[in-house]
Amino acid sequence: MPSAVSMQGITKRFPLVVANEDVDFDLRWGEIHALIGENGAGKSTLMKVLYGLQSADAGTVAVDGRPVHIRSARDAIALGIGMVHQHFMLVEPLTVTENLVLGSEPRMGPGIDYGSARRRTRDLIARFGFDLDADARIEELPVGLQQQVEILKALYREARILVMDEPTAVLTPQETHGLFDFLREFARQGNAVVFISHKLDEVMALCDRMSVMRDGRMIGTVDRAETDVRRLATMMVGREVLLRVEKGASEVGEVRLEAADLRLRHPTKHQALLDAVTFEVRAGEVLGVAGIEGNGQTELVECLTGLRVADSGTVRLDGEDVTALGARARRERGLSHVPEDRNERGLCRPFSAALNTILGDHHRPPFSGRFGLLDREAIDAHARRLTEAYDVRPRATHVLAASYSGGNAQKLIVARELERDPRVLVLAQPTRGVDIGAIEFIHRQIVRARDLGLAVLLVSADLNEVMSLSDRIIVLFEGRVMGELTQAEATAETLGLLMAGSTLGEVAA
């Protein structure tokens, strides 16, 4: 039987990188095939070549045994290929049905036959066991259901080969189970799935074969039966990695950071961004904040760090009410912040690495002397010490921050925020888009900070990260704290229910 897809010798160059270098990839009918690799490995590019969104510089593609030239998404769709992107491409004010038929509306005379479109949509929803209302507007649907609409769009166009690009990044564990059930059923019916991910546990649970990419090259393809998470990680990174965070019991001290009844309304929509958020973080502990992104995490961190003023409520640092103080004043009181957007807020990209290691403290000794003049020598020595200790590469401290990779940029920020002797550390999505090697390192630094007695607040959409690093966990949903659990109590299942809006009482019942 011919392969569903056979790609051979695919090369795709961009001005700065070779995203795919002589890549072979084979997808069989009936299988779920994982495409894994660190950020920037070339996974999305390879699939965009297949879907007609990028044209390869070299290589051939065959679909179901026939050589094809795919020049556009339209060509790909005609060949039975569907792709669900990391960022959805739905039209928010339109309904599910309207999104499905967009661009291929069934005609009835001069008009559009919505009756038959709606019937077909309902049939598809029923056939694949989705939990969707054909007449719901996209903007009213939670992210998990929007993803179902994206999948339905492909199915509506009769896709038999489905490419899912990091689909679980935006889902709760329960939604992920639902997605996996669908994908298994879809493959069982003889179709084929490419599942892009860097979550190795997931890949082992779902996929029949795994192809691993690194630095634009295909490292190899393995059967699930002949591999495990550790071996996959080694193929991905090119060396052995420590997958579990080593963490002893914590010695908890006094309260250092407090949020009391923080409330914030959306400036235009009738919606609460933060709703009576209350918690405290003590010295020597990590308080994790779990939740699907967009449930108030960003606003919470902004209110805590002084980048935004809440409508009401209080923030205290070491017992002092700092609600009215700005970011710099809070920083001077020992609050460090690793922001979620390292390019916008974490680094000043046109500045050198050295200057970036003193950002926020540049106006103080030892970096500035009398008259506010920067002391270049002190700054360079500081930067050399940090880049060495945190293994930031390249080591040269005069290079521009803009030229660092994601992982090295993040290590630079973590180094700066930790090595200023803070009392409280607020981390937002500290390892997003960072490679496994750097994640391992950053996690160890977070545990070290806690063991040194800092109060650590860890906001992360990565449930594994929250569960492995936190001593206690709160869950945010639509700006509210749905419940608090100790590390021992927190399972992915319980957290998932809270993340989807259940209360602790409902979860226990």
Ligand SMILES: Nc1ncnc2c1ncn2[C@@H]1O[C@H](COP(=O)(O)OP(=O)(O)O)[C@@H](O)[C@H]1O
């Ligand atoms: N449109 C583009 N223009 C320039 N460079 C790109 C473009 N798309 C991807 N790249 C680069 O190609 C490499 C591979 O990217 P990508 O395929 O998105 O990786 P992955 O999906 O594995 O994270 C990266 O270095 C990325 O920066």
Ligand SMILES: [Mg+2]
């Ligand atoms: Mg990608």
